[in-house]
Amino acid sequence: MPRWEQGSEERLRTAALELFEERGFDDTSVVEIADRAGVTTRTFFRYFPDKREVLFAESDRHRAALVQQILDTPDVTQPLRVITSTLAGFDWTGPGMDLLRRRHAVIAASPGLLERDLIKRDDIAVAFADALQRRGVEADAARLAARVGIQVFLTVYAQWVESDGHADPAALTDAAMTLLASLVPATRATG
Amino acid sequence: MPRWEQGSEERLRTAALELFEERGFDDTSVVEIADRAGVTTRTFFRYFPDKREVLFAESDRHRAALVQQILDTPDVTQPLRVITSTLAGFDWTGPGMDLLRRRHAVIAASPGLLERDLIKRDDIAVAFADALQRRGVEADAARLAARVGIQVFLTVYAQWVESDGHADPAALTDAAMTLLASLVPATRATG
DNA sequence: GTCTATAGTCCGATAGAC
DNA sequence: GTCTATCGGACTATAGAC
Numbered sequence: 001m002p003r004w005e006q007g008s009e010e011r012l013r014t015a016a017l018e019l020f021e022e023r024g025f026d027d028t029s030v031v032e033i034a035d036r037a038g039v040t041t042r043t044f045f046r047y048f049p050d051k052r053e054v055l056f057a058e059s060d061r062h063r064a065a066l067v068q069q070i071l072d073t074p075d076v077t078q079p080l081r082v083i084t085s086t087l088a089g090f091d092w093t094g095p096g097m098d099l100l101r102r103r104h105a106v107i108a109a110s111p112g113l114l115e116r117d118l119i120k121r122d123d124i125a126v127a128f129a130d131a132l133q134r135r136g137v138e139a140d141a142a143r144l145a146a147r148v149g150i151q152v153f154l155t156v157y158a159q160w161v162e163s164d165g166h167a168d169p170a171a172l173t174d175a176a177m178t179l180l181a182s183l184v185p186a187t188r189a190t191g
Numbered sequence: 192m193p194r195w196e197q198g199s200e201e202r203l204r205t206a207a208l209e210l211f212e213e214r215g216f217d218d219t220s221v222v223e224i225a226d227r228a229g230v231t232t233r234t235f236f237r238y239f240p241d242k243r244e245v246l247f248a249e250s251d252r253h254r255a256a257l258v259q260q261i262l263d264t265p266d267v268t269q270p271l272r273v274i275t276s277t278l279a280g281f282d283w284t285g286p287g288m289d290l291l292r293r294r295h296a297v298i299a300a301s302p303g304l305l306e307r308d309l310i311k312r313d314d315i316a317v318a319f320a321d322a323l324q325r326r327g328v329e330a331d332a333a334r335l336a337a338r339v340g341i342q343v344f345l346t347v348y349a350q351w352v353e354s355d356g357h358a359d360p361a362a363l364t365d366a367a368m369t370l371l372a373s374l375v376p377a378t379r380a381t382g
Numbered sequence: 383g384t385c386t387a388t389a390g391t392c393c394g395a396t397a398g399a400c
Numbered sequence: 401g402t403c404t405a406t407c408g409g410a411c412t413a414t415a416g417a418c
Contacts, residue, residue, distance in 0.1 A: 080374040118309040147342040183271040
């Protein structure tokens with residue numbers, strides 16, 4: 001376990017978030033981020049493949065944990081419910097509500113970061129669909145459940161962040177699902 | 192719209208698609224694209240704000256046309272249906288089925304292009320939600336219908352492209368909507 | 383049309399932990 | 401000595417500025 005000067009990665013993430021808030025993403029250079037973190041630009045790119053990725057380090061870990069939860073879900077007869085419940089039940093406040101809101105605001109303010117956010121969501125959708133299939137859900141149903149479930153949760157997440165984390169994700173999810181049910185034509189569903 | 196005179200913009204688009212197929216997106220430089228099109232790199236950036244955008248020139252026009260269709264739809268009491276029908280009824284084969292498939296393949300092969308594709312979809316979702324709201328649909332319902340409708344259509348579009356354009360988009364959409372209905376919990380909607 | 387800043391890559395060097 | 405994290409500098413390409 002290397003002990004000396006540990007924490008470059010976290011210092012880089014902190015410095016990046018601060019600078020993006022101060023000057024905006026486009027007007028912040030990697031050199032400035034590295035300077036504030038006390039490392040060189042070379043070190044920055046050792047940790048993050050590109051400038052955008054510095055804000056999405058946790059996304060991959062979250063995806064893995066969420067997928068595992070889906071694989072561990074006892075009952076998958078309602079795939080869409082599995083997706084929304086898994087997402088709503090997840091503990092998003094790892095680094096704290098404050099950091100979550102700041103990150104959310106910074107991403108929304110920059111088209112470049114929004115692009116990256118969208119592809120992360122897509123990665124998650126693909127991983128979810130795969131997990132559902134491994135649990136025996138038919139391919140088309142798995143794909144659609146994963147995609148739609150994430151869209152439903154996005155509206156929930158936005159409301160939840162806006163409420164400063166005080167709103168109940170499960171209740172918000174129920175409301176969103178009811179809204180969705182009202183939008184889907186009254187075709188008789190078998191399941 | 193001078194079809195008889197090949198403008199620099201179209202030559203650039205053709206050259207870019209060819210080169211992306213030959214070498215891949217990352218290994219193709221803007222200089223190479225401009226060379227093949229017989230113009231300078233400066234000219235490339237006069238037409239396209241960045242390297243990725245060369246494949247998405249039509250996206251903005253499509254969005255505007257689709258939004259107009261939504262605004263012109265007589266009945267918007269079933270917002271989700273409005274979205275899926277509008278998308279399924281659109282004529283996507285403007286430049287020909289072959290170009291559509293080639294473009295689809297090139298985008299799928301490059302993470303950078305996939306990112307751009309995703310944000311274009313998001314732009315469309317936002318524009319659709321706005322159009323629905325202007326037609327009197329409540330905000331939350333409009334947003335959800337737009338987002339979910341696009342996800343439904345994505346599955347339809349993928350199947351349609353794979354079928355070489357022979358499958359019927361309307362029939363595929365009906366099948367996808369039935370599948371969606373089977374996924375949504377049997378909460379009875381009022382309408 | 384030229385000039386320049388920044389993103390991102392590559393190779394090699396250095397220094398501490400084991 | 402090995403292993404790993406950091407550093408330095410040169411380099412190409414994108415993108416914007418003049």
